[in-house]
Amino acid sequence: MIMENTIYSLPLICSLTGALLCLLPIRSFERIASIAASVAALGSVIYLFSREDIISDIYHIDGLSKLLLLTIGILYLSTVLYSLAYLKHIHNPLFKNRMYYFLLNLFASSMFFSVSMDNIGLIWVGIEATTVTSALLVATENDQITIESAWRYVIIVSTGLVISLIATTFLYGASGSLSIASLMQNHPNNRVFLLGILLGLIGFGTKAGIFPMHTWLPDVHGKAPAPVSAIFSGVLLPVALYAMARLIQIYDVPVVKIFSITLGALTVGVASLMITVQNNYKRMFAYSSMENMGMILIGFALGKYGLIGSVIIIISHGLAKSSAFYLTGNILSVYKSTNLQDVHGLIRRMPATGFTLFFTSMAVTGAPPFAIFIGELFIFREFVHQYNWAIALLLILFLAIAFIAVNVRTGRMIFVGKEPEGPREFRAETWVPIINLLLSVAVIFLIPYLEKLLINFI
């Protein structure tokens, strides 16, 4: 039985093996090992879709976990592939490529671990491990500002996660169990347990970039290497949201729902307003991620159609936003600046990057017919059904502000300005964001299947 269940650990085992192989002192072997590990991990995740859900003492892999595993698997592979080319543009790295790939593989394995466990304490351990494995990845470019952002990441996120550790203590103290499955079936109805759930939402919310503990997010996304920003935005934030979703699922009472919706709405509002004052395109996309995380949290709190909407956004945002961050890597390597004013005429200098960025920007801000738009429609449908139009309209207003601010700024970079000096460029690595964008569009076709997968959750 144990051996049979081990199959559910395959993505974790593949990425861990990849990490260990990176340590072998063979020239450039870390690249081959990472590609092989990420392909194997993605293959094993796809295989898991053919298996029954499993809820045991160790694992809790249902439809939601499988979809998270799939998103992590795709972004793990695409980040490895994009890194192969991008690392050449880093002139003064903090460590050798071998260490970069070692940490990247470990980072992926800690995310696989986090979304597979049945124990809230172990989910906490996994999410804290993502901080340990990714902090140095943030600092790869090795200048003072990057190092400072890495430090802010460590101290703010770790402090936030201590709050969720206290929450875990409360939950265990109140119920005597940390198993998601058993807590869903039977949990106490007292103040300690409620406090544990609320503190957990704040603590894990820190890692997910949820207001008010979000301040690390723009710093890290603004300064980390493009592939690292991509995997952070695409899957690290949703992995932390996954923990929040489980807490909401365990204690689905009005106070928890309203608390989560309030946090989500504040996150959407703050992020949308912050986007309007950004001069740095990477920070702008970081705030856009924050806005999407706010919407996902609202959807999780609403449940039913809201939950399906959240999952649609998680997958399509993960793919499209990673695509946007990969493209910022292309831009940064040519224009040598992250300032919006310094980038112009992208469509002439880098046509493929420009075109893809245009559609990516539309996709991440929820333009129809991209999947994020559909996800948001689902969430608003549920919101109006359970609450009222007034707050929904306010949220729509904030989304509209973000939509206009991001697309106007991106449009200026792509279409406005004279052709900059230098030859036109097409880079082979641009295929990675193009494919991710296409996959993001294809999420629409998965929607009927999502409902079946999430039936137990709904």
Added chain:
Amino acid sequence: MEQTFEILGFLLIVFTLLMQWEVYVNKVILLFSISSFIVALFLVLLGISRPGENYLLFVLAGLTVLTRGLIIPIIMTRALHSLYKKPWRVREDKPIMGIGGSILVSLILILVGYFIYQNSLYEVLKIHSGSVPFALFMQASLLIISRKNAYIQMMGFLVMENAVVMLSGWVFSGLPFIVEAGAILDLLGLVVVSSLIIRVRESAIMQEGDIYEKELRG
């Protein structure tokens, strides 16, 4: 025995207050190490006073001495030695808050911790001094917020972790061992990674001065 726990809790708060007022980094590390030993002693006494529970509190006490009392302070001290020629003279010259202000804020935070506990959890838990871990947690938060030195901020974070160990052992009779072990492993990894980052950060600041403020704003 309950009074012994209260005295140890009080001692932990005093040590955190001393860390708040101390400007020399190596002394803050030493104070953290001593406070970790007090946490371990606390866990041992807790294990003795609750014989029916299990031996895990003793194991946790041993792990606390080993990791928080010894390994982490050694890692931090070595990081300090590798960066500075005279590590014992490394200090934070201009803390954000003066000693007078920090005394006042610390006392207010202790009262806030007590107030929150009495009005939210005491009714359920019925442990008189259960507010101690909360007060300790708030002290640690103040240490992180009120200091700019990365080593001292890290110590603040570690004091927070000590507060959680105390909370879980005293108030809630511990977490499952696998979770405690995972948390300790994460903590060790975090300290190693943080030491590296702090080292690079401090050496960059020594060479170039603080230049990061503008770009990380907004």
